[in-house]
Amino acid sequence: MKVQGAFTFRGPRALVWDLLQDPAVLAKAMPGTKRLERTAPDRFEGVMKVSLGPVTAAEFALAVTLRDQLAPERFAMDIDSKGALGFTRGTARVVLEEAENGETTMRYESELQIGGKIAAVGQRILDSAARMMTQKGLDALERELDARLAGGGAG
Amino acid sequence: MKPASFRYFRPDTLDEALALMAEHAGDAKALAGGQSLVPAMNFRIAQPAILIDLNRVSALASVGRADDGGLRIGGMTRHRTLEHSTLVGDAAPLITAAMPFVAHPPIRARGTIGGSLAHADPAAELPAVVLALGASVVLRRRTGTRTVPASGFFLGLYATALEPDELVTEIVVPPRAPRSGWAIDEVARRHGDYALAGVVAEIALDEAGAVSAARIALFSVHDRPVLAHKAAEALVGARPDEEAIRAAASAAAGHDADPSADIHASAAYRRHLVGVLTRRVVTRAVERARGAAVESRP
Numbered sequence: 001m002k003v004q005g006a007f008t009f010r011g012p013r014a015l016v017w018d019l020l021q022d023p024a025v026l027a028k029a030m031p032g033t034k035r036l037e038r039t040a041p042d043r044f045e046g047v048m049k050v051s052l053g054p055v056t057a058a059e060f061a062l063a064v065t066l067r068d069q070l071a072p073e074r075f076a077m078d079i080d081s082k083g084a085l086g087f088t089r090g091t092a093r094v095v096l097e098e099a100e101n102g103e104t105t106m107r108y109e110s111e112l113q114i115g116g117k118i119a120a121v122g123q124r125i126l127d128s129a130a131r132m133m134t135q136k137g138l139d140a141l142e143r144e145l146d147a148r149l150a151g152g153g154a155g
Numbered sequence: 156m157k158p159a160s161f162r163y164f165r166p167d168t169l170d171e172a173l174a175l176m177a178e179h180a181g182d183a184k185a186l187a188g189g190q191s192l193v194p195a196m197n198f199r200i201a202q203p204a205i206l207i208d209l210n211r212v213s214a215l216a217s218v219g220r221a222d223d224g225g226l227r228i229g230g231m232t233r234h235r236t237l238e239h240s241t242l243v244g245d246a247a248p249l250i251t252a253a254m255p256f257v258a259h260p261p262i263r264a265r266g267t268i269g270g271s272l273a274h275a276d277p278a279a280e281l282p283a284v285v286l287a288l289g290a291s292v293v294l295r296r297r298t299g300t301r302t303v304p305a306s307g308f309f310l311g312l313y314a315t316a317l318e319p320d321e322l323v324t325e326i327v328v329p330p331r332a333p334r335s336g337w338a339i340d341e342v343a344r345r346h347g348d349y350a351l352a353g354v355v356a357e358i359a360l361d362e363a364g365a366v367s368a369a370r371i372a373l374f375s376v377h378d379r380p381v382l383a384h385k386a387a388e389a390l391v392g393a394r395p396d397e398e399a400i401r402a403a404a405s406a407a408a409g410h411d412a413d414p415s416a417d418i419h420a421s422a423a424y425r426r427h428l429v430g431v432l433t434r435r436v437v438t439r440a441v442e443r444a445r446g447a448a449v450e451s452r453p
């Protein structure tokens with residue numbers, strides 16, 4: 001499955017970059033994340049608990065490895081999650097561009113493989129589910145950025 | 156396949172059911188017809204700790220004429236009951252017309268309207284039907300009752316306004332407007348499968364034959380059932396001729412639908428279907444509305 005899109009943040013690129021490298025922020029941006037820790041300079045590990053309609057409390061172990069980092073412009077991630085209901089594996093690429101009025105445009109593109117029971121049963125709604133989680137994540141990032149710009153948020 | 160273990164309650168009255176929902180809010184799922192929940196539990200993608208079985212709560216399984224001429228349908232009313240009810244056929248023929256599209260007869264024998272709305276599958280017919288009817292959903296919890304218009308009930312993918320301690324107790328359908336017509340159609344790979352796309356319409360005409368009200372609902376082309384506002388705008392006030400209907404269909408496909416792709420169909424194909432189905436459904440609804448106008452002439 002492909003998930004791609006663009007999103008404009010109302011803030012400078014360096015700040016958006018910092019947000020995206022902060023596990024505390026990423027944990028908020030990934031719906032259902034119960035824990036996310038930096039286990040190596042370029043690696044995060046944690047646990048996600050996804051509840052969606054009839055799917056109640058599917059727990060996944062999650063590992064994200066950052067690579068090809070070029071601050072504050074671009075990075076890529078390898079994503080690997082496993083749980084009783086299935087797995088997700090894939091890569092995502094994120095590019096940050098300076099836009100007008102001090103804003104930052106983020107382009108994201110990911111290619112994910114989803115397998116196991118969740119793919120067999122939920123194929124029909126994977127795309128909608130991915131879109132919904134992406135939107136929730138972007139909303140959370142935006143809130144965090146606004147908080148930081150207001151001088152309050154510490155992540 | 157067998158479900159994970161769970162605690163089971165089978166209340167006999169609505170008060171008992173609401174008390175259990177209050178006590179176990181968040182851990183409990185209400186069991187209505189079980190046509191979606193039980194398979195999900197057997198696959199173990201759903202593992203509720205507690206099930207509260209509503210099948211003995213007879214107060215929830217009634218269909219009656221409302222004082223204003225509309226319908227009041229209990230949440231535990233089976234699809235089959237609605238399908239064969241002459242009262243429903245008279246007061247809300249759109250519901251009768253939708254029933255043959257809802258899965259298969261064995262599923263309709265068990266499934267309930269309240270269960271279907273609470274589950275809020277984006278590809279289900281009944282959520283779109285209640286939107287097109289302009290119906291309301293009555294939600295009860297131990298401490299009170301509220302009525303939510305269908306247009307405010309569906310919030311997202313399998314997400315509704317229902318709180319964890321609430322039950323869908325009733326669906327209130329307003330009386331039909333004079334000179335109104337209805338239609339539903341969908342495209343599915345096999346009859347009874349989840350639709351690739353579907354459209355439901357209720358159209359009312361004024362005395363001059365122009366569209367006075369149009370509610371067109373789309374299903375399986377968004378994360379939830381949606382009202383096609385742009386399509387309705389294209390119709391209201393216009394004479395529903397071929398050109399106006401085509402404009403509505405292209406607005407529905409181009410603006411109101413936001414389909415996803417899956418292994419069954421691409422987003423572009425689903426969008427195309429919305430256009431075709433909207434044209435078909437609105438045309439039929441208008442024909443019926445004109446027929447109703449002829450019938451009601453003195």
